[in-house]
Amino acid sequence: MNTELIIDVRDTEVAIALLENKQLVELNKERSNVQFSVGDIYLGKVKKIMPGLNAAFVDVGYEKDAFLHYLDLGPQFKTLQKFVQDHYSRKNKTIPISKYGMLPDIDKGGKITDVLNPGQPIMVQIAKEPISTKGPRLTSEISIAGRNIVLVPFNDKVSISQKITSPEERKRLKRLMESIIPKNFGVIVRTAAEGKKVAVLDAELRSLIKRWEITVEKLKNPGYPVLLTSEIKRTSAILRDMLNGSFNSIHVNDENVYEEIREYIESIAPEKEKIVKLYNGNVPIFDQFGVEKQIKSLFGRTVSIKSGAYLIIEHTEALHVIDVNSGNRSKSSNDQETNALEVNLAATDEIARQLRLRDMGGIIVVDFIDMHSNENKQMVYERMKELMSRDRAKHNILPLTKFGLMQITRQRVRPEMHIDTSEKCPACNGSGKVTATILLDEQIENQLSLICASKKYRSVTIKLHPYIAAYIKKGFFSKRFMWALRFKCAINLLPMSSYHFLEYHFFDKHDNEIEF
Structure with missing residues (x-):
């Protein structure tokens, strides 16, 4: 299967499209101002106990308090709480988990009032982002995900992905992880770990333990709620979870993100570093790879x-x-x-x-x-x-x-992706009254005159609908040819399939839009 990742980096968001055999199958949009991401770990504050729901509402710095059910506390919740209290606002040396005494598991049929009180600090992780009118869903069973394994503090189990079906491979991975994992840590071995050598898994395990230790260090800073550690960026998280042998190429239109992805892939799969490609074309990247058209139709x-x-x-x-x-x-x-x-x-x-x-x-x-x-x-x-x-x-x-x-x-962990594919009427702009469309070329010509004569531009690119571009370029003595002679200006036409029928914009030679 031919698998491609197309990444469109914009000022306000990053859009990530996954194509399988040129067909769009996944679309993720990460806004720069979104506060929460699944996997983020917070030191929160218990705001309200709800005995009837056997749950609590926790303040993690969002406008709506997050929801934490008793069943999401995890068996070793008492140990985690004692660990948090021992480290919170203390400047002394951190106690390694491997030397920490484990307390008995909490009762599976217990009550939330037995373990939580309003106002106390609590370490939690985002399990579901806010959806509709609901706040985030939390868990206190902390986990830190890597490409091949997931680290679970205050646990002693090694679990193997059910998608690894070979009994011999399951036994090998279990023996391997049991031999290298420190005391009081558990792991979930992911499907990507199949066939991996001990050196690869050991290096990743050490990296995840280091991330946990950095998280614990932040407990010493007074004040909560506070973000202790953030999940890696959505782009890298998708690569971590999805990158496999079928990936053929990753195209990105931003140099900084390109370097970030290239370095990330180099660290997890060095042999695939060359599949990352920087896109520098004039046509928007989603238009170039046919993503925009598929979005409109799907x-x-x-x-x-x-x-x-x-x-x-x-x-x-x-x-x-x-x-x-x-x-x-x-x-x-x-x-x-x-x-x-x-x-x-x-x-x-x-x-x-x-x-x-x-x-x-x-x-x-x-x-x-x-x-x-x-x-x-x-x-x-x-x-x-x-x-x-x-x-x-x-x-x-x-x-x-x-x-x-x-x-x-x-499973629902994020709000459903919704894109409005309807467009405002290109002729009336929603007013219900239509101007004479026969005057469109005159409108473009008048604005072009202002740009070339008054603003002294010598090269102008007009981005417009393909049908209008074809009309303006039609014939040897086309309108574009005549405009170029009249205004002594190089005029380039760039058809944009994402534009509505009568939409057009002017750009200078640096691809900056010319404002009026």
């Missing part, structure tokens, strides 16, 4: 499949609903059952892609076209399970009901 309410079939996707607070429609496939010469099976199988491909692309979580209900054959229903179910096996989010799929409904639950 994030609407209606999504085309093929041969006329399509999906309708609706979102509510409680769940997501996907309706499969045959469209003009109903005119096919095949019988109804065969036609329904073909459309449903084609729909499974797009549904699995949409769940990853929009990062839809919670409950998803899919209304497939009715089929009478149980064998056909099972075929659709097996196909969906096969396609969803590539999804990194935890999920569960139930077989089709007698009404043709499939129920899916998918």
Whole structure:
């Protein structure tokens, strides 16, 4: 499989697109002003105890208090709390975990009031970002993720990823990790560790322990809530979790991010350093690789499949609903059952892609076209399970009901990706009244006159819709040719498929927009 990562670095956000065989399957957008990231560790303050929910609300510096359930405290919560209290605001030497006495596990059926009091400090980690009207979801079972292993302080277990199926490899990894891991630390061995040598895993283990020690050192600074350690940037986190042998190239349009990614890949997979490429083209990177067009076609309410079939996707607070429609496939010469099976199988491909692309979580209900054959229903179910096996989010799929409904639950840790694909009317700008579009070329010419004559520009690039660009370039004595002669200015036309029909902007030779 040909896998590419396209990274568009902008002033306010970083957009990351994952392409599989040139098809967009994942899209992540990280805003520069977003406060939370899953994996961040905080020293918070217990604000309110809710005995009825067996939970607490914790202040971690956000406008809405975060939610911490008793079951998310972790078995060794008492040990963690004692460790935090022993180090908080103290200037003496840090006590290594390996020399720390472990207290008994907390009672699985216990009460939140037995272990927490309002006002006390507590070490927590973001498990889910704020979604809709809810604040972040927390856990006190701290973990620090690396590429091959996840370090779990105050734990003594070695867990192996279920995706590593070889019994011999599972035993090798377990023996290896048990031989190198310090006392009172546990690890989760990730799928990427399969086949890795002891030196690689030992180096990563030491690196993760160092990150934990830096986190503990920050406990000595008075005051809370405070961020103790931050998850690595979204770009590096995606690379850490997704980079595999199928990656062919990573394109990025910012030199600083390019160097950051190149150094990161060099540290985890030196043989793949050359796949990172800096993009310097004039066309926006998402336009160059066809990402922008796919975004416009994939994030609407209606999504085309093929041969006329399509999906309708609706979102509510409680769940997501996907309706499969045959469209003009109903005119096919095949019988109804065969036609329904073909459309449903084609729909499974797009549904699995949409769940990853929009990062839809919670409950998803899919209304497939009715089929009478149980064998056909099972075929659709097996196909969906096969396609969803590539999804990194935890999920569960139930077989089709007698009404043709499939129920899916998918892990939700971030708000669903939503992009508004509708555009303001290019002719009236939303006013409901249309100006004479025949005057568009005159508007461009008048502004060009101001730029070249009054502002003394000698080279101008006009970015505009491809149809308008083709009209202005048409013929030997084209409008562009005539404008260049009249204004004694080099005029370049750059078609932009992401622009609406009548949109255009002027840029100087340094690609800075010329303001009026």
